[in-house]
Amino acid sequence: MRKSGNIMGAHEAGELHSPGYGGVATVPSWLRPPDNINDLLPGLWSQTVHRSHDDGSLQIGGVSVAALAAEFGTPAYILDEADFRARAVAFKDAFASAFAEVGGADVYYAGKAFLCTAVARWIAEDGLMLDTCSGGELAVALRAGVEPKNIALHGNNKLESEIDRAVEAGVGRIVLDSLIEIDRVAEAATRHGVVQPVFIRVTVGVEAHTHEYVSTAHEDQKFGLSLAGGVAAQAIAKVLANPSLRLLGLHSHIGSQIFDTQGFEVAARRLLGLHASVEKDHGVVLPEIDLGGGFGIAYTSQHDPLEPKTLADQLAELVVRECRGLGIAVPRVSIEPGRAIAGPSTFTLYRVGTLKDVTIDHGGVRRYVSVDGGMSDNIRTALYDADYSCTLASRASDAPAALCRVVGKHCESGDIVVRDEFLPGDLAPGDLLAVPGTGAYCRSMASQYNHVPRPPVVAVRDGVARVIVRRETEEDLLALDVG
Ligand SMILES: Cc1ncc(COP(=O)(O)O)c(C=O)c1O
Numbered sequence: 303m304r305k306s307g308n309i310m311g312a313h314e315a316g317e318l319h320s321p322g323y324g325g326v327a328t329v330p331s332w333l334r335p336p337d338n339i340n341d342l343l344p345g346l347w348s349q350t351v352h353r354s355h356d357d358g359s360l361q362i363g364g365v366s367v368a369a370l371a372a373e374f375g376t377p378a379y380i381l382d383e384a385d386f387r388a389r390a391v392a393f394k395d396a397f398a399s400a401f402a403e404v405g406g407a408d409v410y411y412a413g414k415a416f417l418c419t420a421v422a423r424w425i426a427e428d429g430l431m432l433d434t435c436s437g438g439e440l441a442v443a444l445r446a447g448v449e450p451k452n453i454a455l456h457g458n459n460k461l462e463s464e465i466d467r468a469v470e471a472g473v474g475r476i477v478l479d480s481l482i483e484i485d486r487v488a489e490a491a492t493r494h495g496v497v498q499p500v501f502i503r504v505t506v507g508v509e510a511h512t513h514e515y516v517s518t519a520h521e522d523q524k525f526g527l528s529l530a531g532g533v534a535a536q537a538i539a540k541v542l543a544n545p546s547l548r549l550l551g552l553h554s555h556i557g558s559q560i561f562d563t564q565g566f567e568v569a570a571r572r573l574l575g576l577h578a579s580v581e582k583d584h585g586v587v588l589p590e591i592d593l594g595g596g597f598g599i600a601y602t603s604q605h606d607p608l609e610p611k612t613l614a615d616q617l618a619e620l621v622v623r624e625c626r627g628l629g630i631a632v633p634r635v636s637i638e639p640g641r642a643i644a645g646p647s648t649f650t651l652y653r654v655g656t657l658k659d660v661t662i663d664h665g666g667v668r669r670y671v672s673v674d675g676g677m678s679d680n681i682r683t684a685l686y687d688a689d690y691s692c693t694l695a696s697r698a699s700d701a702p703a704a705l706c707r708v709v710g711k712h713c714e715s716g717d718i719v720v721r722d723e724f725l726p727g728d729l730a731p732g733d734l735l736a737v738p739g740t741g742a743y744c745r746s747m748a749s750q751y752n753h754v755p756r757p758p759v760v761a762v763r764d765g766v767a768r769v770i771v772r773r774e775t776e777e778d779l780l781a782l783d784v785g
């Protein structure tokens with residue numbers, strides 16, 4: 303059953319002829335047959351990706367997909383390092399500049415989108431902060447040498463061991479998510495003889511326009527402390543009264559893959575209202591405020607995301623206006639983008655294994671294209687009803703377009719990678735397919751379902767490709783079995 307609140311926009315059924323097919327298949331209304339099947343849809347691909355004039359194959363960072371597949375195998379996540387880092391820096395620069403005249407701004411890359419040691423190092427080298435949300439992510443950050451003061455720790459149920467490690471390491475902020483946790487963090491701080499800087503995550507009561515599973519600021523969900531219910535105010539008083547904690551500010555994250563700035567506006571307004579009340583009620587000026595992440599990216603032609611500069615300027619305008627209205631100083635602002643930095647940097651490279659034409663309702667035909675990965679390397683289609691696009695990557699084609707569904711090799715009929723896409727009618731076993739926009743929440747949410755080893759992440763830059771996360775092997779899969 304399709305879930306409601308589709309993260310990628312509504313799937314309205316339309317009747318479109320599938321060229322090269324003769325049949326009539328049901329395709330979403332936003333999906334149009336391409337004028338030229340070899341064209342790369344604008345906005346979906348990382349900055350160095352283009353199609354070679356010679357053999358029509360896809361190139362990234364000056365390396366052809368054929369060479370990448372030959373050297374690293376498929377499936378593989380192919381990451382455009384220049385693109386990833388340029389987006390990270392674009393966020394950092396845009397926010398630094400938009401807030402330069404007021405309280406300043408920090409950008410925390412949300413490591414949950416995709417994290418490994420190399421990425422944590424890029425983030426540190428490029429002057430961003432790092433948001434972690436588990437002991438594992440914290441371990442990567444520390445191993446990469448990220449300065450602890452530049453690390454944040456999130457989580458609605460941080461283990462005592464995670465809190466202890468974070469406090470011991472000296473992380474710059476722990477974002478408190480429950481009343482119970484306040485004591486746990488304070489106890490850890492006392493144990494280590496430090497005063498721990500903290501934020502309080504506030505549920506601001508915003509219904510973000512995104513999939514219900516990634517919407518995080520309405521009341522009926524697990525994150526944060528309720529503004530409307532008064533629990534956030536209780537938490538503020540409790541933290542301020544504890545000498546082992548230093549309250550840096552309030553935090554709100556309304557959800558993920560959000561395009562309209564209205565949700566951020568309402569959230570920021572409510573959060574700043576609470577921020578101002580801390581000064582009024584407690585005589586304490588909180589130095590910072592965190593507006594979270596959630597900025598959407600383009601997975602298909604349906605999406606039109608805002609540039610970091612536009613986002614930064616809009617948020618700065620709003621924050622300054624609200625602070626003036628409240629008669630308070632503008633605090634230092636932080637944001638936590640994950641998807642908007644990592645997502646567009648990467649495509650997944652698959653090899654086509656089998657093709658099958660299936661007669662569907664009303665006599666239409668759907669071509670099922672099976673690739674050598676699937677829901678274990680990209681669970682987002684199955685989990686959130688997410689839409690993706692893809693292209694024939696190993697060559698150009700002059701065959702007519704055919705409506706296809708790209709599926710994986712797993713033992714589930716819901717194992718769909720790309721629900722609907724027009725691909726060349728001469729697509730054949732052995733061809734390479736590339737699915738863009740898989741840099742966020744794909745490798746980080748990958749599983750070993752059906753004992754399929756997880757693919758590597760290969761970073762390409764200036765003609766050089768290097769593995770930054772190696773492919774899992776059968777030995778890795780067997781290594782945990784005891785007996
Ligand atoms: C607290 C927090 N910050 C930041 C993010 C990053 O979100 P996104 O990748 O949508 O920018 C998330 C995930 O939704 C989150 O839960």
Ligand SMILES: N[C@@H](CCCC[NH3+])C(=O)O
Pocket residue numbers: 414516558559682686742743
């Ligand atoms: N995993 C989600 C986003 C959740 C973000 C973390 N709070 C996605 O793939 O869209």
